[in-house]
Amino acid sequence: MDVPETRELAYFVAVAEELHFGRAAQRLGMAQPPLSRAIARLERRMGVQLLARTSRSVRLTGAGQVFLTESRKALDAVTASVRRAQRAARTDPKLTLAMKPNGDAGLLESILQHYRRDPDAVAIEVIVCGIGEQAPMLRDGRADVAFLTAPYDDLAGFDTEPLLTQDQMAVLPRAHRLAGRAALTLADLAGEPLPRWPGDEADATDGRQPEVRDISQVMQLVALGQVVAVLPESVRRRAWPDVACVPLLDAPPTTVVFAWPERTTSRAVAALIRAGAEAAEVAGAGAVRRGEIGYQDTLT
Template sequence: MEARELAYFVAVAEELSFTRAAQRLGIAQPPLSRAVKQLERRLGVILLERTSRRVALTVAGQVLLEEGRRALEGLAAGTRRARRAGRPDPRLTLAMKAAGDGGLLPDILAAFESEPEAVAIEVLFCGFGEQAALLRGGFADVGLLHGRPDLTGLDSETLLVERQVVVVPVRHRLAGRAVVTLADLDGEVMPRWAGPPQGDADGLEGPEVRDAGQLMQLIAMGRTVAVLPESVRAYLGGDVVCIPVLDAPPTAMVIAWPEQSRSPALAAFVRAATGVVAHRGARWGPDGDRSGAGVREW
């Protein structure tokens, strides 16, 4: 099977039209039709049912569409990774949302610089929940992810497990409380996350947010409140406050990277990250625990 033929088939299968697929690919329709027929001959199955009025996927075509998408995405990701690996100035690209390092990144970078395999670090700031897709797509080498991300195709290590707090404007009805429960947040307007959900409280659907700066501004304006990891405290301005949510489940921050990576620089970065967490846990572990466990609970 040739990648070109597979790409042509995926375009037709998604458009369910040879005419629209040819326009999308920027080619004439006859060579597109020949390529799909050639692919069917290679596989020995019918992929598309064609009539004068419609194009429909067969069962085999539906299977190849899903598998073909993954194969083409993997090919594109491999191309990006190979190009980055072959650059004359080697570097690692770290994907993370703004203020999404739990306060660990400065120490991680300092520890990484002492590693023999250290290279330059390029930080790719992204919106909520976009890190995993950037890693799978070959746009980034390593990422810091929160909550319950889809780690399909990725290896990972948990760095932090944090309790959650609700961030509200200073004039909010709950602003003076020492603690709250999820029930106290009933009826509050919650943000619509552009990626996977990051909070656990139910509420009225509010504005869509993509990054931490936008979210904090909306909270300060009284447009929404949000349930976030407690490490967000380090980035708050004077116009918002955070209150622990007693019954919100803990949330984790993980470091993740593509499966089967063989990059010595990446291995050194992960080693530096887990080493920083172990060191902090040994000094300031939960409830005075000085065991030096690799996962610190904040």
């Protein structure tokens, strides 16, 4: 089988994302004719039509959709291999831990305390990134470990260790008609304006969904009466004085997990995962299930 080169994958991804050869060529810093020829050669060698072209449009075929997903993974893997090799060659080793704002459910300080006592510990760099950015940082090698939240984050391709499972609650303006209730259901929130997180599609029937990027922004919008939100119960500690937090009886629980790339063999990463499990146990989280994860087998 004739395996495509990474250069060809990059060409295809640019065209597939832009759905326009001219814009893709500009993005790649090359002329359009050689780009068009390169994609045509790639399709001939693969024996598959990846793009359906007309004089006015370019769209992905079914095979093209699959190839786009796999090409992105392959390019991320190549980039990650370079970054991790560069880090491994450093004389001052360190781990990079990625998290969204408040994404540690209050466990980070305790985790770092446990980690520093481990003989395999190295320096830790904590990067607080935007919502939804942690998994891409793991995939392309910018991070070694990340706090992710199930079921909302994509855990494909990662080993994981559950740290804390939480119920969810409704976050409402204190003057809201439901703010004084002892508990609510999701049905009680029907028709209420909800915030839209990065990557979420806007509800075509509701133009009241402002996009938010962190918990502080959500709290501000709730306090102003512009939205209500459904958030994990750990956010209660950071709630603003003029918002109310009411338990949701039927909202699915969320689980904060440590995630790291599959087949990782770093002893320093293993030490950090152990520290996370220990901190969760001390916190009484009741969500640590080492036997189900097998991280001691994958990280040795």
